[in-house]
Amino acid sequence: MNVSPHIMKKHTTIQKDFYRESGKWLSGKDILLKCINPNLHYIFLLRKCQKHSKKTISGIFWRFLLRHYQIKYGFQIYPETEIGEGFYLGHWGAVVINPKAKIGKNCNIAQGVTIAQANRGRYEGAPEIGNQVWIGPNAVIVGKIKIGDNVLIAPNAYVNSDVASDSLVIGNPAQIISKENATEGYINFTV
Template sequence: MAEKYSTLQKDFFRESGKWLSTFQIWKKCINPNLHFIYVLRMAQKYRKTPGFNTFWRIVLRHYQIKYGFQIYPETEIGEGFYLGHWGSLVINPQTVIGKNCNIAQGVTIGRQNRGKNEGSPVIGNEVWIGANAVIVGAVTIGNNVLIVPNSYVNFDVPSNSVVIGNPAKIIPADNATREYINRKV
């Protein structure tokens, strides 16, 4: 059933639990998180279309500054993307993020420019990233992973895990994101 809906509709479904028309989506853009996701998805959609690319990049830049989200059209983000709160969020453009991921405020997902983990993170499906967490380097975060607020992650995390602390520790958990990630698409 969800296959007939656009990526944007799937993102907005995560917030409301309802399939929305284009007009209903536009009405929900009063919410800064949803408004930013709308603009980001438009910038991604028209990334390779001359004219529209420039327009949406300018609009995106305006809202990056206004809302404090530093996410770029080049960032690969799966459907069902959810921003829990607005303000101060940095995601490197070379990061890959899977489906049904939640990211809270204050999160940094960054590139490491030297050393054994040189590169950007790859984040799996159904990952919940808590406030002020930091994920850096060419690390892989598996599916069904909960990263507790204020955790620092610079190593691979297997699927079905909870990550907690600084230095972070991995705790295996089959239902790591149950009740944290709702309305999956």
């Protein structure tokens, strides 16, 4: 279900992230009640950190809380990471995303995923991930590579080269298969 751009402008980034979970627009109170879920709670804290400068008292407070929950939940996702609206963590635990990575809108990331920087070689740097990308459990994406829009990265895939839009990625080493509507049925309630 897609939402008209006119309606989306009225909602905050946090509301857009939480919309991805249920397909319902939530009030601030409803969002806080949903924070019993570790995935949503972490996204809430991450977005609060991104909203406040780290040199302010509120920024220090939110970063302190985020650090505590990084350890508790096993998410290593930093406020410096550029992440588009509609971010969705499918399950909690052991997700590592390099702070230099860029992630587009309406992306799903499952447990055990690593999005890492390469420190040498042809692809030295961090990945850039497009819009509407589904990343399955234990997938690894590494290096200065570009993942296009509407890409499904299967569980346990190892991706260290560019992936065109409308693709399915499977295996280690990654095999890239052109597939229109690759994420259909995997990514719901887009914003």
